Amino acid sequence: MADEIxxxxxxxxxxxxxxxxxxxxxxxxxxxxxxxxxxxxELLLQSNPVHKKVPVxxxxxxxxxxxxxxxxxxxxxxxxxxLLPKHPHGRANARFWANFVDEKVTIRxxxxxxx
Numbered sequence: 520m521a522d523e524i525x526x527x528x529x530x531x532x533x534x535x536x537x538x539x540x541x542x543x544x545x546x547x548x549x550x551x552x553x554x555x556x557x558x559x560x561e562l563l564l565q566s567n568p569v570h571k572k573v574p575v576x577x578x579x580x581x582x583x584x585x586x587x588x589x590x591x592x593x594x595x596x597x598x599x600x601x602l603l604p605k606h607p608h609g610r611a612n613a614r615f616w617a618n619f620v621d622e623k624v625t626i627r628x629x630x631x632x633x634x
Contacts, residue, residue: 524549525577527563529556533620534586535574541590545597587617 526542526549528535542549554563554573566575566582576583576592583592594602603610 522547523577523579525552526550527552527554527566527575527577528573529554532573537586538574538576538589538593541593541602544602545593545600547593547597 524542524547526535526538528539528551530553539551552562554560556573559571563573563575564571566577567573567584570584572584574584574586574589576589578592578596583589590602603613
C-alpha cells in the first residue's frame with residue numbers, strides 16, 4: 520500500500536515551502552491542500568489545535584504540525600536521500616543556517632505578507 524501524504528499549506532509561507540522542498544527532495548508523491556489563513560478551515564483547527572498554523576503534514580491520516588517537527592518526521596520516516604549530513608558538525612551547521620533563516624529572514628517575509 521502506498522503512503523498517503525497531504526500537506527496543508529499557505530503557498531507564500533517559507534515554513535510550508537521548506538516542507539514542500541523536503542518532500543520533493545525525497546521524491547515523494549503528495550497532495551497539496553491550500554489553506555486560507557484568514558478564514559481557517561476546520562481541518563486546520565482540528566489538526567493543529569495549539570498553534571492553528573500551517574504547515575500540517577498528513578501521513579496516512581496522522582497529522583504532524585510545525586515545520587521543523589515535520590522535517591524531522593520526513594527524514595526519519597523516509598530514510599533515502601537524507602536531508603541532513605551524516606557528520607554531527609555538518610548537521611550543526613545546517614541547523615544553524617535554518618535557525619538563522621527562521622529568525623532573520625522569515626520575520627521580514629512575514630511582515631511583507633501582512634502589508
